[in-house]
Amino acid sequence: MDEAVPLVELSGVKVLYGAERALDDVAFRLLPGEVHSLMGENGAGKSTLIRVLTGALQPHAGALSIDGNPVRFRSERDALRAGVSPVYQEIDLLPNLSVAENIFVGREPRRWGRIDWRTMRERAAEVLADLGLTVDPTSELGSHSVAVQQLVAIARALTAEVRVLVLDEPTSSLDTDEVGELFRVIRELKQRGVAIVFISHFLDQVYEISDRITVLRDGRLVGEYLTTELLRVDLVAKMLGKGIPLPHERQPYEDEADGSLPVLEARGVGTASLKPTDVSLGAGEVLGVAGLLGSGRTALARLLTGVDRPDRGVLLIDGDPRGLASPRAALAMGLAYSSENRRAEGIISELSVADNITLALQAQRGALRRLPPARARELAASWVEALDIRPAQLDKPAGELSGGNQQKVMLARLLALAPRVLVLDEPTRGIDVGAKAEIQRIVGELAEDGLSVVFISAELEEVLRVGDRVAILRDMHLVDTLPSAAVTIDSLLALVARPTETES
Amino acid sequence: MRNIVRHRLFWPALALATLITVNSAARPQFLRVTMRDGELYGALIDILRNSAPLMLVALGMTIVIATRGIDLSVGAVMAVSGAVALTIIDGSSDPNGVGTVLIAVVTAIAVAMVLGVWNGLLVSVFGIQPIIATLVLMLAGRGAALLVTDGFITTVNSEPFAFIASGYLTVLPFAFFISVAAIASIAIVERRTALGMLTEAVGINPEASRLAGVRSRGIIWGAYVLSAVLAGIAGIIYASNIKAADANAAGLLIELYAILAVVLGGTSLQGGTFSLAGTVLGVLIIQTLNSTILFMGIPSAQSPVFFAVVVVVVVVIQSQKVRSWIRALGASGRNRRSAATTEVAS
Ligand SMILES: Nc1ncnc2c1ncn2[C@@H]1O[C@H](COP(=O)(O)OP(=O)(O)OP(=O)(O)O)[C@@H](O)[C@H]1O
Ligand SMILES: [Mg+2]
Numbered sequence: 001m002d003e004a005v006p007l008v009e010l011s012g013v014k015v016l017y018g019a020e021r022a023l024d025d026v027a028f029r030l031l032p033g034e035v036h037s038l039m040g041e042n043g044a045g046k047s048t049l050i051r052v053l054t055g056a057l058q059p060h061a062g063a064l065s066i067d068g069n070p071v072r073f074r075s076e077r078d079a080l081r082a083g084v085s086p087v088y089q090e091i092d093l094l095p096n097l098s099v100a101e102n103i104f105v106g107r108e109p110r111r112w113g114r115i116d117w118r119t120m121r122e123r124a125a126e127v128l129a130d131l132g133l134t135v136d137p138t139s140e141l142g143s144h145s146v147a148v149q150q151l152v153a154i155a156r157a158l159t160a161e162v163r164v165l166v167l168d169e170p171t172s173s174l175d176t177d178e179v180g181e182l183f184r185v186i187r188e189l190k191q192r193g194v195a196i197v198f199i200s201h202f203l204d205q206v207y208e209i210s211d212r213i214t215v216l217r218d219g220r221l222v223g224e225y226l227t228t229e230l231l232r233v234d235l236v237a238k239m240l241g242k243g244i245p246l247p248h249e250r251q252p253y254e255d256e257a258d259g260s261l262p263v264l265e266a267r268g269v270g271t272a273s274l275k276p277t278d279v280s281l282g283a284g285e286v287l288g289v290a291g292l293l294g295s296g297r298t299a300l301a302r303l304l305t306g307v308d309r310p311d312r313g314v315l316l317i318d319g320d321p322r323g324l325a326s327p328r329a330a331l332a333m334g335l336a337y338s339s340e341n342r343r344a345e346g347i348i349s350e351l352s353v354a355d356n357i358t359l360a361l362q363a364q365r366g367a368l369r370r371l372p373p374a375r376a377r378e379l380a381a382s383w384v385e386a387l388d389i390r391p392a393q394l395d396k397p398a399g400e401l402s403g404g405n406q407q408k409v410m411l412a413r414l415l416a417l418a419p420r421v422l423v424l425d426e427p428t429r430g431i432d433v434g435a436k437a438e439i440q441r442i443v444g445e446l447a448e449d450g451l452s453v454v455f456i457s458a459e460l461e462e463v464l465r466v467g468d469r470v471a472i473l474r475d476m477h478l479v480d481t482l483p484s485a486a487v488t489i490d491s492l493l494a495l496v497a498r499p500t501e502t503e504s
Numbered sequence: 505m506r507n508i509v510r511h512r513l514f515w516p517a518l519a520l521a522t523l524i525t526v527n528s529a530a531r532p533q534f535l536r537v538t539m540r541d542g543e544l545y546g547a548l549i550d551i552l553r554n555s556a557p558l559m560l561v562a563l564g565m566t567i568v569i570a571t572r573g574i575d576l577s578v579g580a581v582m583a584v585s586g587a588v589a590l591t592i593i594d595g596s597s598d599p600n601g602v603g604t605v606l607i608a609v610v611t612a613i614a615v616a617m618v619l620g621v622w623n624g625l626l627v628s629v630f631g632i633q634p635i636i637a638t639l640v641l642m643l644a645g646r647g648a649a650l651l652v653t654d655g656f657i658t659t660v661n662s663e664p665f666a667f668i669a670s671g672y673l674t675v676l677p678f679a680f681f682i683s684v685a686a687i688a689s690i691a692i693v694e695r696r697t698a699l700g701m702l703t704e705a706v707g708i709n710p711e712a713s714r715l716a717g718v719r720s721r722g723i724i725w726g727a728y729v730l731s732a733v734l735a736g737i738a739g740i741i742y743a744s745n746i747k748a749a750d751a752n753a754a755g756l757l758i759e760l761y762a763i764l765a766v767v768l769g770g771t772s773l774q775g776g777t778f779s780l781a782g783t784v785l786g787v788l789i790i791q792t793l794n795s796t797i798l799f800m801g802i803p804s805a806q807s808p809v810f811f812a813v814v815v816v817v818v819v820v821i822q823s824q825k826v827r828s829w830i831r832a833l834g835a836s837g838r839n840r841r842s843a844a845t846t847e848v849a850s
Binding site: 328347348355366 | 711719723777
């Protein structure tokens with residue numbers, strides 16, 4: 001292995017948040033033309049290390065050198081100038097600007113001093129096409145799904161003069177196809193000598209793309225390894241400090257043949273974009289939903305839970321037709337929805353973890369019947385423990401938790417309501433291997449206790465593992481619902497991807 | 505020490521303390537409180553009394569701002585409520601009767617409430633931007649008040665009515681008790697029920713709150729009603745003080761001072777977490793500053809400039825960014841890395 005001069009070298013990095021130590025004496029280096037994965041549990045300090053590297057955060061101690069020369073980034077601008085281009089875990093784009101504006105904001109192409117809109121649109125369309133995405137560059141960013149927004153953030157990073165590309169969970173809501181396109185782009189950059197930092201909780205992706213792996217645990221460096229020399233079991237053991245938890249084996253769901261009514265049934269519900277859809281969900285059943293980007297997974301979830309109103313069709317709850325006027329009305333009937341977009345539609349960042357967890361319950365009781373503070377804290381504490389939210393500090397603003405832990409807070413908020421139907425849109429997005437198995441286990445246990453779950457995930461393997469049946473969506477159309485036992489990952493992949501023409 | 509400096513009320517409290525210190529150094533009589541006929545008098549007592557209208561309006565503004573809104577119509581609502589109260593007293597056969605004054609006050613507050621319902625309707629149901637929605641009343645309200653008073657400055661001589669602004673309850677001014685009652689009841693309602701937390705949730709992230717089942721429409725609507733009711737009471741105190749309804753001057757520019765008080769108190773104009781105690785400090789800062797300007801005999805033409813300078817200094821010192829720059833400067837001087845700051849969106 002040639003030991004070239006590292007492009008970037010960080011050493012002795014220490015970061016404190018108040019009294020809490022997020023990083024302690026961490027070293028990290030990047031060679032030119034390598035893909036280097038940063039691995040660790042939720043809250044291990046990956047994003048924090050990234051923020052030090054991109055100048056977004058000033059560490060309390062530590063040295064940084066580029067091409068062997070010591071430097072100091074006082075701001076993200078300094079880092080950008082040195083060629084460090086970041087894509088953060090939480091999408092920090094401007095939803096009310098167009099896609100093209102978001103890609104070029106701050107460095108718009110100019111002609112005679114004025115913004116050259118045409119060039120901007122064309123170049124935006126080019127980079128997006130390079131990532132395999134065809135969206136109108138003039139459309140408003142906020143109107144797109146999280147996956148598209150994630151790709152736009154990546155496109156933004158790519159259009160800069162990049163020497164170091166930093167990708168913090170760029171694939172957390174992408175499907176296999178988009179991941180493939182992204183990896184192709186990453187390999188091209190590698191050829192040009194760009195160094196890439198890659199963070200993901202998907203081990204397959206890490207092993208596919210990276211040359212080297214650095215593992216963090218509890219803010220400390222565990223070690224740096226060559227990917228080819230590190231077995232997966234060893235990687236997981238190094239990350240968790242223990243072996244991998246076993247996936248939960250659930251008793252298969254028994255469709256009660258006594259003709260009991262489905263808890264939730266949709267008959268022909270649809271909107272202008274989503275074709276009429278039939279779904280039925282029994283008590284204690286888990287329905288996995290599989291589909292590609294833009295296939296209508298989120299649209300369906302929102303119709304089932306009163307977030308959006310269907311233009312046609314009826315929803316039946318326990319066999320009675322119900323119009324759901326709002327999420328509030330749906331929650332009152334026990335239908336809870338967890339959005340895929342935790343930053344815009346989930347976490348109330350400045351409120352405490354405890355307030356975030358009890359928010360829905362409090363809203364349901366009404367403003368005037370406050371949960372007694374002692375009980376609210378007890379309840380929040382019990383969910384923090386059950387979902388292993390770390391750090392277990394009830395008064396910490398929820399926005400200061402690591403991404404995966406924020407996801408758990410959202411889940412806790414809904415579980416605290418003891419709903420009858422839980423619609424989870426990408427509930428394991430950004431969650432580490434250990435916690436993912438944990439959430440799958442919890443969903444399984446709740447289902448055994450009679451809770452019905454709709455489980456949406458871009459990860460097909462997870463959909464099959466958790467779901468008793470899988471609903472397959474394609475092009476805003478529910479094509480089929482099959483028992484999970486009847487499909488394999490490969491056949492499911494073929495089903496979600498098959499072009500619609502072959503059907504007719 | 506560090507924790508004290510970090511406390512969100514530290515800077516407003518320090519600003520107020522500095523103002524008081526400067527004042528008492530410049531004029532020793534500033535701190536003097538004298539007892540006359542069992543009633544307390546002095547510059548400090550004046551500040552407590554005269555701040556009542558701004559206090560009420562700023563408290564309402566705090567809640568509205570917490571919901572990501574703004575209420576520009578408070579001054580106009582004050583004018584309307586004063587006009588309604590005085591017209592009723594003026595037209596009655598017994599302007600000195602306590603009953604008359606009570607009817608006048610209750611009617612005026614009821615009218616203010618209706619105006620708040622209107623604002624809330626525009627914002628929470630029709631989804632009009634708060635600044636535009638309340639601008640409607642800000643512009644139309646004074647016209648309505650003039651209509652009520654037939655275009656005149658109605659003056660009255662009513663003992664019980666004058667008592668509201670100038671009377672004493674035991675040793676302290678009655679108006680001060682109105683302030684205290686408003687502060688206490690709002691603090692209790694917001695913090696002893698879940699209303700405060702839900703209001704903050706709606707202000708921080710409206711869509712997440714909606715998905716969590718929070719009744720955001722009702723919460724936002726309620727904030728505008730509260731703001732208008734408090735402005736209505738403020739209008740009554742103002743009218744009682746000058747014993748007249750002056751539709752053009754009542755509450756003029758008070759919306760700006762109220763917003764200023766909220767900001768001085770450390771509540772962000774972006775909505776979300778709010779601090780009632782901060783607003784109270786903000787109001788006292790403004791009122792003390794006014795008293796200082798009067799005392800220093802600054803010509804009225806220049807007093808806004810003086811006011812602006814002090815406000816800019818306070819606001820700049822409070823700004824997170826400026827403080828982290830100062831800290832960074834200090835730290836690099838000592839050749840050390842500065843404290844971690846949170847991520848700044850690019
Ligand atoms: N702004 C902040 N204020 C206070 N503490 C913070 C802040 N950001 C992160 N932390 C804390 O620092 C620690 C490391 O967080 P970080 O976001 O780096 O984790 P991560 O490895 O990226 O996790 P994930 O996989 O969940 O994204 C966590 O304990 C977190 O609670
Ligand atoms: Mg992270």
